[in-house]
Amino acid sequence: MSLDIENPLELLAYLRREGHIGAAETPEMQTLAGGVSNRTVLVTRESGEAWVLKQALAKLRVQVDWFSSPTRVHREATGLRTLAALTPPGTIPALLxxxxxxxLIGMTAVAQPHANWKQMLLAGQLELDHVAQFGRILASIHGGAWRRRATLAPQFSDRSFFESLRLEPYYGYTAEQLPQAAGFLRTLIAQTRQRAQTLVHxxxxxxxxxxYNGRLVLLDHEVIHWGDPAFDIGFAMTHFLSKAHYLPDQRLDFAQAARA
Structure with missing residues (x-):
């Protein structure tokens, strides 16, 4: 029977069997909300040590049929190892x-108290230092990977997960639903596929x-690949611009953040 880490009894037996915890140890296990493409569970050991376990789903939890190989979690594992060497210390959780x-993969959990940055922004809590950190982290990924391109380009050349989880459902599906934008979107898809310049999150x-403690910690690396860095920049900017639309009283602040 395949393992379901959201089943506490199955997960407990697995952790003991694999030697990740003691045979008599019973950690706390909490399923984390919002898992569209993965099962995600917080495991807190009796010592206070906390892990996050992620197990990739073959069929995503969305209304339309959306499939992607669960082997993508191993791309995330490779991403965790690589990004830890490119970004400022503490930016990337350690792969365990x-x-x-x-x-599935296990990684260190971000210590409490922490907050999700998107939720902070939706509440109007915009700090330009966070925006500056966000930009520096992305610059460290793009710039550092380019300098190591001889090694990293072959390692991340497979774009299949980016295709199935980004280009097809985002641009391709939208082109089918909005024929008036199809020409633009299909051109954008073609241009994105043609460019292979550096590591793209x-x-x-x-x-x-x-x-956490004023520092940004970056998560979710399953579509990391060698490609067009403009995708990361555009993807990030849409969030700031959408918040500017959502919070009209802070529209200028979010517009400034997008330009930063």
């Missing part, structure tokens, strides 16, 4: 273990950032 059979947005 990886299971190629159950398609592919999900670079405030929703994948936690704020």
């Amino acid at each position: 273990f990886e299971d190629h059979t159950a398609h 592919g999900d670079y947005s405030p929703k994948n950032v936690l704020v």
Whole structure:
């Protein structure tokens, strides 16, 4: 039977069997909300040590049929290792273990108290220092990877997860639903596919950032690939501009953040 980490009894047996915890240890296990493409569980050990376990889903939890190979979690594991070497210390959670059979990874949990940056922005809590950090982290990824391109370009050349989780459902699906925009979107898809310049996170947005002690921690790296860095910049800017639309009283502040 395949492992479901959202089942506490199954997960407990798995952690004991694999030697990740003691045979008599019973940690606290909490399923984390918002998992569209993964099962995500917070495991807190008796010592206070906390892990986050992620297990990729073959069929995403959305209304339309949306499939992607669960092997993408291993791309995320590679991303965790690589990004930790490119970004400022503490930006990327440490990878603890990886299971190629159950398609799951374990990483250190971000300490409490922390906050999701997207939720902070929706509440109007915009700090330009956070925006500056966000820009510096992305610059460290794009610039650092380009300097190591001889090694990293072959390692991240497979774009299949970016295709199935970004280009097809975002641009391709929208082109089908909005024929008046189809020409523009299909040209954009073609241009994005043609460019292979540096390491691209592919999900670079405030929703994948936690704020702990004033520092940003970047999460969710399953579509990382060697490609067009403009995708990350555009993806990030849409969040600031959409917040400017959502919070009209702070429209100028969010517009400034998008330009920063």
